[in-house]
Amino acid sequence: MPDRGDVRQVRASNPGDSQVRVYAVQPREGAAPDEIVDGFLEAMTSDDAGFATARKYLTEEAALTWKPEERITVLSTAPDRKQSDQPEDRDARELTYPISGTQIATVDARHAYQPMSPADFSRSIHLVQVDAEDGKGNGKEWRIDRLPPGLVLSESDFQRNYRSINKYYFASGEDWVVADPVYIRNRQDPVTRMDPVAQTVKALLEGPTNWLKPVVDSRFPTGTALKKGVTTLATDDQSTLKVPLNDKAEHVGREQCRRMAAQLLFTLADLQSVRIEQVELQRSNGSQLCVGSKAQAEEFAPVRESGRAENAFFVDGHGTLMMLPTGGKEVGSPSATLGPFGKGLAPLRSVAVSRDESRAAGVSHDGRQLRVASIISDHEPKPAKVISSAVRPQDRLSAPSWDGRGDLWVADRNPLKPQLLMVPDGEGTAVPVRTPWLGSGTRVEALRVSADGVRVALLLNEQGRTTLQIGRIERQEGPGGRPVVSVVDPQFAAPRLESVSAVSWAGPSRLVVVGKEAGGVEQVRYIQTDGSTSATSVLPGLNEVKEVAAPHDDRSPVVANSQSDGIVRLAPGASWQPMIKAGASPVYPG
Missing domain, CATH: 3.10.450 (Nuclear Transport Factor 2; Chain: A,)
Incomplete structure (x- = not known):
């Protein structure tokens, strides 16, 4: 030294x-x-x-x-x-x-x-x-x-030898992208001889994984691949990546090509070893198809960049909806939102705030009713969208969740009729969601819908054990234009956890999960939606966590409700910090 x-x-x-x-x-x-x-x-x-x-x-x-x-x-x-x-x-x-x-x-x-x-x-x-x-x-x-x-x-x-990356495809019938996690080699692939960038592009062009395929589409024409012989892709001094394609993409229009470029830019963003500001798609003869930039690709993000940190919300000890400033170094004072929920006219048990932070969906203190109200004006509360007839409060409605389309989701845990319900745009008549896997003895304890609206994280209780599963959301138009919605093919996302008590989305393909392994202690950790983890995914310890909420990006802290410490926050590189002693249902928009 x-x-x-x-x-x-x-x-x-x-x-x-x-x-x-x-x-x-x-x-x-x-x-x-x-x-x-x-x-x-x-x-x-x-x-x-x-x-x-x-x-x-x-x-x-x-x-x-x-x-x-x-x-x-x-x-x-x-x-x-x-x-x-x-x-x-x-x-x-x-x-x-x-x-x-x-x-x-x-x-x-x-x-x-x-x-x-x-x-x-x-x-x-x-x-x-x-x-x-x-x-x-x-x-x-x-x-x-x-x-x-x-x-x-x-x-x-x-x-x-392998790293996780997200491929991106468009949600079927929509104009925003969905993450599809896969694994590629860290270095040159021994079989294809491709470097990581070429591997990533190849994986994207091959199409979505089998599980996600029914609910997403690629804007690349069928059969599109890298030009034969291309095994290395590198940026120029302008941070532009030139991607030569085969003849299947020769005649795509400009609008389609823009979306192809957006898929590439979102996908390549996970490769931190290379800085890519824009991509140039090329025909097989080397001529230019189109050029797309990162700023242009943001048009197709399921959650648009606002330039500011997301706000957190919670329900205080009186059932009032409060906004909680979490971004500063010092803990700020919470403030009541506008509208009936902020005035305490309808005491709440749990809450979800819409992605644009204009409305909130609240479950009544007794767990029986789900209502929607503005949080930016003082309009009167509207009639209940869902009412549970279960006898016990713990068997009634779960905490609600908004998807990126503006639809509202909730689970009715009534043992006589357990079901998922979706309220179109948070305004219409509740639609029962088809759940062929939800049989006798199984119920949904909690749910969180992804920003892209095609995946839902479910805490399923079966025979006393609560597991985390990811379901695929499929939508069709039924008679009279009424939506037909199904959650199908749920996949275990944390099979090594003996029990899971809370979950929140933490980005396009990542979850924050509270659970414990057999014989282990409770952990708060990050898990990919495909169930993979890394050694750095475990967050600092926290006792008796009942609820957890994570922002869509990393600019805001993770917020949790601990039975012993109340509402606490975890900023990057810091320890858990107490914020509010009496409160429940901490949430970020979604």
């Missing part, structure tokens, strides 16, 4: 430079069978181009048919290779080695991550003796001829 001399500014090293990299080692001559198995398992974790070294552990036929890109099996730890049942006959020509572990996820050929409750993984690797290529020694070498499909990686190796 220097104790004298001038202070000098130094350039920080690139964070990517410190990443551990594994270099595959080819099998040595005369290697024993267990060396072949161990060497192959290690070679699967490398960046070797084409997995060429890993293929050297396989027979010629297996090397040709093995497709590492078809799927990834993610285990909690490295696969455990058991010892083969060594036959007494030393002249044996084949051996089988069992491999096992605890599987926690899979990644399919479209790069979609699918978590699962930890389950036993048991496969085998079969070896045979083949003629050595050079004919040395006894002329025989052990090689693998049968193996599990794709790659088998530990969670740490997977996180070292």
